[in-house]
Amino acid sequence: MRARVVGALGLTVMAALCSSCGTSAPAGSPALSGTITVFAASSLNEGYTAIGKEFQKSHPGTMVTFAFGGSSMLVSQIQQGAIGDVYASADQPNMQKLIDARLTAESPIVFARNNLEIVVGKGNPKHITSLSDLGRSGLVVVLCAPAVPCGRYAAQALQKAGVSVRPASQEADVKAVLSKVALGEADAGIVYITDVKAAGTAVDGVAIPAAVNVVAEYPIVILKDSQNRALASAFISYVLTDGRRILERYGFTTP
Amino acid sequence: MTLEARVRAGVGAFELDVQLAVAAGELVAVLGPNGAGKTSLLRALAGLLPLSAGRVTLDGVVLEDPVEGIRVPSERRPIGLVFQDYLLFPHLSVLENVAFGLRARGMARAAAIDEARRWLDRVGLPAEGDRRPVSLSGGQAQRVALARVLALNPALLLLDEPMAALDASTRVEFRRDLRRHLESFRGVRLLVTHDPVEAMAMADRLVVLESGRVLQSGTPADVTQHPRSRYVADLVGVNLFRGHASNDVITLAGGGSLTAAGAADGDVFAVVHPRTVALYRTRPDGTPRNVWEGQAVDLDLEGDRVRVRLDGSPSIVAEVTPAAVRELGLDRGDSVWISVKATEINVYQA
Amino acid sequence: MALPLRSQPRARPSAPLPIVILAGAGAAFFIIPLIGLLLRTPWTSAWNELGSPEVLTALRLSLLASFSATAIALVLGVPLAWTFARLTFPGRSVLRALTVLPMVLPPVVGGVALLLAFGRRGLLGGWLATTFGIHLPFTTAGAILAETFVAMPFLVITVEAGLRSMDTRFEDAARTLGASRWTVLWRVTLPLVRPSLIAGAVLCWARALGEFGATITFAGNFPGRTQTMPLAVYLALETNPDAAIVLSLVLLAVSLAVLIGLRDRWLGAS
Numbered sequence: 001m002r003a004r005v006v007g008a009l010g011l012t013v014m015a016a017l018c019s020s021c022g023t024s025a026p027a028g029s030p031a032l033s034g035t036i037t038v039f040a041a042s043s044l045n046e047g048y049t050a051i052g053k054e055f056q057k058s059h060p061g062t063m064v065t066f067a068f069g070g071s072s073m074l075v076s077q078i079q080q081g082a083i084g085d086v087y088a089s090a091d092q093p094n095m096q097k098l099i100d101a102r103l104t105a106e107s108p109i110v111f112a113r114n115n116l117e118i119v120v121g122k123g124n125p126k127h128i129t130s131l132s133d134l135g136r137s138g139l140v141v142v143l144c145a146p147a148v149p150c151g152r153y154a155a156q157a158l159q160k161a162g163v164s165v166r167p168a169s170q171e172a173d174v175k176a177v178l179s180k181v182a183l184g185e186a187d188a189g190i191v192y193i194t195d196v197k198a199a200g201t202a203v204d205g206v207a208i209p210a211a212v213n214v215v216a217e218y219p220i221v222i223l224k225d226s227q228n229r230a231l232a233s234a235f236i237s238y239v240l241t242d243g244r245r246i247l248e249r250y251g252f253t254t255p
Numbered sequence: 256m257t258l259e260a261r262v263r264a265g266v267g268a269f270e271l272d273v274q275l276a277v278a279a280g281e282l283v284a285v286l287g288p289n290g291a292g293k294t295s296l297l298r299a300l301a302g303l304l305p306l307s308a309g310r311v312t313l314d315g316v317v318l319e320d321p322v323e324g325i326r327v328p329s330e331r332r333p334i335g336l337v338f339q340d341y342l343l344f345p346h347l348s349v350l351e352n353v354a355f356g357l358r359a360r361g362m363a364r365a366a367a368i369d370e371a372r373r374w375l376d377r378v379g380l381p382a383e384g385d386r387r388p389v390s391l392s393g394g395q396a397q398r399v400a401l402a403r404v405l406a407l408n409p410a411l412l413l414l415d416e417p418m419a420a421l422d423a424s425t426r427v428e429f430r431r432d433l434r435r436h437l438e439s440f441r442g443v444r445l446l447v448t449h450d451p452v453e454a455m456a457m458a459d460r461l462v463v464l465e466s467g468r469v470l471q472s473g474t475p476a477d478v479t480q481h482p483r484s485r486y487v488a489d490l491v492g493v494n495l496f497r498g499h500a501s502n503d504v505i506t507l508a509g510g511g512s513l514t515a516a517g518a519a520d521g522d523v524f525a526v527v528h529p530r531t532v533a534l535y536r537t538r539p540d541g542t543p544r545n546v547w548e549g550q551a552v553d554l555d556l557e558g559d560r561v562r563v564r565l566d567g568s569p570s571i572v573a574e575v576t577p578a579a580v581r582e583l584g585l586d587r588g589d590s591v592w593i594s595v596k597a598t599e600i601n602v603y604q605a
Numbered sequence: 606m607a608l609p610l611r612s613q614p615r616a617r618p619s620a621p622l623p624i625v626i627l628a629g630a631g632a633a634f635f636i637i638p639l640i641g642l643l644l645r646t647p648w649t650s651a652w653n654e655l656g657s658p659e660v661l662t663a664l665r666l667s668l669l670a671s672f673s674a675t676a677i678a679l680v681l682g683v684p685l686a687w688t689f690a691r692l693t694f695p696g697r698s699v700l701r702a703l704t705v706l707p708m709v710l711p712p713v714v715g716g717v718a719l720l721l722a723f724g725r726r727g728l729l730g731g732w733l734a735t736t737f738g739i740h741l742p743f744t745t746a747g748a749i750l751a752e753t754f755v756a757m758p759f760l761v762i763t764v765e766a767g768l769r770s771m772d773t774r775f776e777d778a779a780r781t782l783g784a785s786r787w788t789v790l791w792r793v794t795l796p797l798v799r800p801s802l803i804a805g806a807v808l809c810w811a812r813a814l815g816e817f818g819a820t821i822t823f824a825g826n827f828p829g830r831t832q833t834m835p836l837a838v839y840l841a842l843e844t845n846p847d848a849a850i851v852l853s854l855v856l857l858a859v860s861l862a863v864l865i866g867l868r869d870r871w872l873g874a875s
Contacts (some may be wrong), residue, residue: 330782355782
């Protein structure tokens with residue numbers, strides 16, 4: 001087991017130094033097979049789905065299933081006994097909860113970074129230009145619940161900008177914030193830039209300047225109770241190598 | 256005060272077609288088997304069943320006339336209907352039940368309760384006011400139902416099988432009571448029943464209803480002595496024949512013939528009481544004009560008589576003593592000779 | 606001297622073994638989660654949790670919303686039930702199916718449907734906002750609306766069943782005694798179906814109390830305004846599991862009290 005972990009880390013280092021390397025099973029290791037379940041933060045929805053497809057193409061005979069949700073909700077589920085192989089969080093504190101609960105098989109690795117963006121209705125009908133505009137009275141603003149990473153990040157950004165907002169609702173995950181704005185129920189929300197990008201023409205985004213923006217770090221780890229460490233490990237490697245291209249396409253930055 | 260009704264109404268496939276008139280002072284009983292339409296008739300008169308044709312007039316006021324587009328709703332008809340199972344409101348006390356109609360018509364609660372108390376006294380239940388209907392006996396419930404209706408002083412009183420919910424032992428006593436209460440009622444009274452004894456005991460006039468139509472109408476004596484249908488004949492317990500009479504010989508519709516004394520020619524009914532039917536093992540000699548052979552189909556012991564149903568031409572029911580049955584050695588399936596005297600046959604115009 | 610006869614106890618029907626086993630498994634299915642909840646309850650801190658503002662707020666909001674939803678359901682649902690039980694008209698079965706639909710619809714779908722109808726861009730929502738200044742999403746009124754939507758069918762169904770099984774001749778009797786249609790309804794029909802009214806109202810209230818999907822989708826989640834108990838439990842599970850357990854216990858106790866109180870009525874005595 002230890003050897004495998006070391007092996008995976010070693011591969012990661014190699015892959016990081018060779019970004020154009022193709023992905024394949026390391027020489028000498030057995031052919032991969034089976035299924036793994038990946039718990040991933042909602043904001044990784046589009047990106048990871050694309051990665052999963054490519055991964056399965058490169059490794060025929062394997063299958064990756066995803067369970068997307070608020071990072072904190074996923075941690076809760078894993079703690080209650082949900083069975084899975086990999087966990088990818090939208091922030092470090094939630095990952096730390098898993099580590100503290102001794103549910104991780106190794107040390108997590110940060111595989112991507114994200115930034116916040118204000119999401120508004122198509123055409124920005126309320127003419128929102130900055131975080132301070134969110135404090136306008138009469139505006140319907142929705143945020144993620146404080147326990148969810150994007151809620152925590154949003155609170156940080158708002159504090160940095162010195163804006164106080166009275167949200168109409170605190171949603172359970174970032175996609176719910178996005179959908180409320182997309183449906184026209186809310187005037188604005190704070191989500192990740194990747195979410196605004198993924199929503200395409202349904203919404204518009206308003207950039208948050210770097211000075212007040214927050215960098216969200218996304219760590220990934222193999223879960224202690226994984227039944228298919230080899231495949232889990234390979235998936236993580238893929239994310240760290242070929243996956244970077246895909247994630248960047250969706251708006252993430254990669255280390 | 257008179258009720259004049261021509262009622263044509265339908266309930267599903269069943270059609271009611273009745274014409275009758277009842278004057279205040281006469282108690283008319285509508286008699287008929289189950290399914291004859293008796294309850295439907297009452298419901299139509301009460302306004303619960305719409306007429307398809309006809310007209311109902313009470314005391315000169317038209318209550319319903321489909322052609323003229325008149326239909327006075329039930330709640331505004333001056334009627335009182337005592338239902339078969341009384342339908343006392345289970346969630347109200349006896350007093351509140353009796354006061355219900357008064358209050359519905361606008362009387363203040365206290366006044367209505369007082370009036371209700373007076374009526375309960377009149378029907379002999381002074382102490383039962385606070386009880387719930389479910390705790391009353393059949394006879395008590397009947398009296399409360401009556402009080403509830405009489406308290407409104409209706410012009411037309413309709414009673415649907417008032418004794419049906421009582422057991423046989425209390426029936427006679429309550430029939431007397433009911434008769435007494437009805438006698439003091441000033442409006443038009445119409446009672447519906449399937450019990451001939453009840454009809455006969457209470458009514459001034461009988462109307463016989465079968466399959467939605469009036470078969471015959473008249474005083475109880477009239478109806479029972481001259482039954483015009485199998486139903487009434489069975490009620491009274493006599494043999495009824497129908498046929499064509501010519502020179503004292505009646506050719507029967509069902510086959511066979513009877514000789515009767517003094518029968519006018521034409522379409523006739525002929526009644527033979529089972530008591531007058533004699534049975535023999537061998538063909539009898541003697542005066543009876545009507546002698547024929549038949550087969551005993553059924554023997555029923557009823558009290559101290561045996562009713563013997565005989566198949567033949569014509570079929571007939573005889574009533575003999577058990578001793579006679581023993582003497583004859585009569586059993587189901589046996590052949591016997593039947594004889595009826597011509598003078599014992601009651602014949603009348605059909 | 607004759608010995609006194611002992612009266613035989615009436616033989617109770619004995620259950621066949623397979624039935625006992627299956628029934629036992631069925632009972633365990635319900636009892637074990639409850640026991641789990643009771644065992645995990647932090648009894649020592651439970652009282653403090655109960656007094657904490659977030660719990661009290663959620664509880665108060667839940668009670669307000671569920672009782673309001675039940676009141677609305679009574680006002681709208683009883684006439685609806687009466688219509689289905691007493692009248693026939695073209696399209697009745699379709700209308701009835703539609704009013705029962707929220708019972709079988711996933712609550713979140715119900716929430717989406719409410720958004721499409723009463724949301725800012727919804728069928729009626731836009732008009733309500735511009736004409737009356739009434740906004741429903743993200744408000745307590747919205748939470749009440751969501752709960753009414755999913756819970757009212759229970760009341761309609763129960764009351765309709767009661768009206769159908771009632772002997773309508775009592776209404777006839779009342780009419781012949783001179784009662785107008787309105788009087789018949791108030792003084793005869795409704796009192797006679799009182800058990801169904803009560804059972805329907807309680808079922809409706811219990812369902813409203815536990816509603817989650819439609820509420821969070823339509824009314825959103827904000828403490829004190831739209832965060833009812835079920836939403837509070839859901840979110841507390843991630844941050845404060847003890848509070849979540851205590852909230853769950855409160856909901857459980859309330860629901861149990863209601864069901865035990867209703868048992869006879871529900872099991873058929875009408």
